[in-house]
Amino acid sequence: MRLSQLIAAVHEGIDVAAAMADVAEVARHDRYQASAGILAAAGYVAQRAADAGLRDVTVHTFPADGARRWWTYQAPMSWTPVRASLRHSGETLIDYPAQPYTLAAYSAPTRAGGVAVPLLRWSAMCAGADATGTLVLLDDVRVPFPECARRAAAGGAVAVAADPLSARTDRFADQVGRLELLPGTALAGFSLTAAQLTRLSTAADRGEAVTVEVAVAESTADMPVVTGVLPGDGGGDEFLLSAHLCHPRPSANDNASGVAALLATARLLGARPAGGPDLRFLWAPEFVGVAAYLHDLVGSGAVARPSLAVNVDMAGQDPYRCGSSLMIERGPDDVPSFLPALAERCADLMPARARSYSGAVPCEPGETAIAPFSGGSDHALVSDAPTGCPTVSFGHWPDRTNHTSADTLDMVDPAELRRTITVAASTVAAVRGRADPALAADVADACAGWAAGHILAALPGRRRTPAPYPYGDDGSPVLDPASDAASGRRVAHCGEIVGRCVGTLTHAGVPAGEIVRTAHWLADVSATAADRAAAARATAAGRERALGAEPSTADEGSGTVLARAALGPVNPRSLAATAADRAWLAEHLAEDRGGSHARVLTLLRAVDGRRGRRSAAWWAALASELPISVAFADRVFDMLHRAGWVVPVLNPAEDLNAAEDLDAARHPG
Structure with a gap:
């Protein structure tokens, strides 16, 4: 089978309605990392995984006591919010859970019926006003919320409130952002709209008070991690597929959509002939759940150490409403892999939703971009020591709704969710079909094509103007990887990385001789690019040295x-x-x-x-x-x-x- 045929079959086999139903069900729950909500979501996912044909489906539970348990990772604290409100002048401004995201994570409970507390501006507290027994309003956009919460707690405040989206010009009027307090805090916290912050700040100037009520469940909850296996050819290697399960309700795209994408992948690949590596599916709280899995289960030998890994984090953003592109994030350059190249080829070969005027060129409403490693999701742990696993991560960025109350089900585009599932599932299916020589050859070609392009993109004139350096002039030279003077470094770096990427093609069934031939060809490409970069660098050297751009x-x-x-x-x-x-x-x-x-x-x-x-x-x-x-x-x-x-x-x-x-x-x- 050719790769294009595999992708077409995967695309055709996706049950979009079932995937959207999974998104909706997971998004119903407040999925704090150790809460009744995430336990309910984990139970649902486990049942759907078993229905999809995964074997050994298990909901592992880990203590949620705040202790340091997995390397440097602390267990989360059990915390299940029940209700919360903030009332001013007889009007309820905040009503949780009816208004998601308005209650800061780990808020402390108050007595039943609430407590009346005076309002106090942050700026007034900094000027010497007594914060004892008050609700402190963060009225300075330059101050990080954790710093405000720390000082308010030290000053004896009862609660804090802030507008974490205050710098955003693209927000909706009723959109509020995520706030998180330290576990075990004595504070309650609230996320406000711009209008609410203005109203309460004015009320603080008049010496007014609000009534604050927070109720938290007395029962405790463990941290759940869901796993299941789709057996392969018995070769002993394992391919890990992960999607984080946590975040406050609804968090439809981040990451109920990723959870649903893996369930859809399980249904798709479970219906295809077995082959290739075992597939281990993992749904866990972000970062800490994966740390627990790697430390306690992989580290103990209870499950196999993965040889490859795919992560799906934010799979269905509506490209028009969220402003997002499908991001294929490479693993870190110290753990190179063919997976990003294969994923990019799968995206290129997707059945087109539209075509150019003549019909010659496929067109997609949402763009696809290949991004360098940034480590903002669970693949950062799997690719790091001691696992050191080659990875690729699928997501969407930018997203105007991310980590806010606006990340709702209507922001999930079924067509975009289907596209992400197709690309991710096809990437996995191509490795799973490594016994097919035609498929393995297409994977090798995808890697070789990407690798050559990666080297050539390092040449001067191929680099887009980078974003401005965000931190201002600190008086030291800036190491600018996009400068003409750095082109020699870029070519050398890219040449080294792609050579190691090609070496990982053994996981895709590519013969050793083909890997060697491809590596030699890429070495020639790299040498030619280095010559061209040297000539360009010689031309630019004086100017760049004068600018201090090539320390x-x-x-x-x-x-x-x-x-x-x-x-x-x-x-x-x-x-x-x-x-x-x-x-x-x-x-x-x-x-x-x-x-x-x-x-x-x-x-x-x-x-x-x-x-x-x-x-x-x-x-x-x-x-x-x-x-x-x-x-x-x-x-x-x-x-x-x-x-x-x-x-x-x-x-x-x-x-x-x-x-x-x-x-x-x-x-x-």
């Missing part, structure tokens, strides 16, 4: 490189250990959420026991395809060192005893 690596500390400690997979919540580091990171995430997250995680991945600070920073800039200033990189490395993730060691290439030092750094104690 060298000569300022490395002599004999010192950075090594990573054995703390397990990355944990975005434990990267900063000191109050100053947490404040710095929160400020940068508030300024540029996605870009800051990607830069920090890629800088961590650049630490390999061989690179010093500057070469690691350059690697991160090239891998993330984002400019990174020297000062920003140094600040991140210092932060990671204080948190225990990164340690300086002697360069193994310069010291005979450095290998022992490196091993000791990675495995302290």
Whole structure:
């Protein structure tokens, strides 16, 4: 079978109505990570997975006590909200659960019937006003909500309220954003619309009060993780398919749609002949649920370590209403894989919803983009140590409804959900059909075509103008991977990555001889591109040096490189250990959420026991395809060192005893 035929068959076999019904059912539940709502959703998913033909379907439960249990990951705290309200002048402004997202996660309960509390502006509290017994209104858009909550709690406040969407110009009038308090807090928290914040701020100036009521279930809930298996050819390898199950109601696209996409994939592939690797389906709370799965189940040998992984996070955004494109996110460059190339080819071969005027060219209402690794979902853990699994992740971005009350069922486009399912399921099915020589050849061609394009895209003139550097001038050189002067670095980096990607084609049944031939051809492409880049760089060298855009690596500390400690997979919540580091990171995430997250995680991945600070920073800039200033990189490395993730060691290439030092750094104690 050819790849195009496989994709057409998968597309035809999707039951869109069943997938949308799954989205609707999952979206009915408030899916906090250890709550009655997520347990109900997990039970539904387990039943649907069994109905789809998966074997050994299990709802694993893990303690939800806040203890550190899985490497650096803490278990969530059990928290099931029942109802909440905020009343002012006899009018109910907030009525949870009728108004989703209005109650901050982990809000503390009040006494039955509520409590009357005076209103107080954040700015007034900062000016010295007593916050004891008040509801503090965050009226400064520059202040991160966690900082407001921390200081309000320290000042004796009863509650906090904020408008986390205040900087958004594309919001709906009644749209509110997600807020989260620390588990075990004594505060209640509320998410407001712009109009509500204005009204209550004015009321605070008049010395008025509100009545706050929060009721939380007294019973406790564990954290559920759902797994099931579709057996393969008995070869012993396993392909992991994941979609996170959590988030407040409705969170239809993020991520009820991803949950439904995996259920649809199970139905599709369960109806096809068995072959290839076993398929392990995983539905879990984001990050922490996957950490528990990898640590307790994979780490103990109870389930197999995956050899490949696909993650689906936000599968059905209406491209017109949400403003989204289908994003195929590559795995990190230190764990290359053919999967993104195969996924892109599957997207290209999709049955067209429309065609050009002549009919020669297929057209799609929603675009498809291949993005570098940013690590904003569960594939960040699976691809990291100790699992180190090649991955690809499917999602949609941007999305004006993400993490807000507007992420409702009507924002899920059935046609776009079908498109995502087709691409993701076809990617998996192509690997599962690796015994078919024609299919394996098409997969090899897809990887070779992508790899050559990836190298050639590094040449000057092929790079789009990058987004402006988001943090302003910090007085240090900016490592700009898109500059003409960096073209030699880009070509070399891309050439190394694609060569390793081709090596992973063994998982797709591609013969070793074909892999070697493809690698040799790509080496020739890379060498030719390097020659062209060198000529362009020579032309641009003087101008770029004058701009300070091509700092060298000569300022490395002599004999010192950075090594990573054995703390397990990355944990975005434990990267900063000191109050100053947490404040710095929160400020940068508030300024540029996605870009800051990607830069920090890629800088961590650049630490390999061989690179010093500057070469690691350059690697991160090239891998993330984002400019990174020297000062920003140094600040991140210092932060990671204080948190225990990164340690300086002697360069193994310069010291005979450095290998022992490196091993000791990675495995302290």
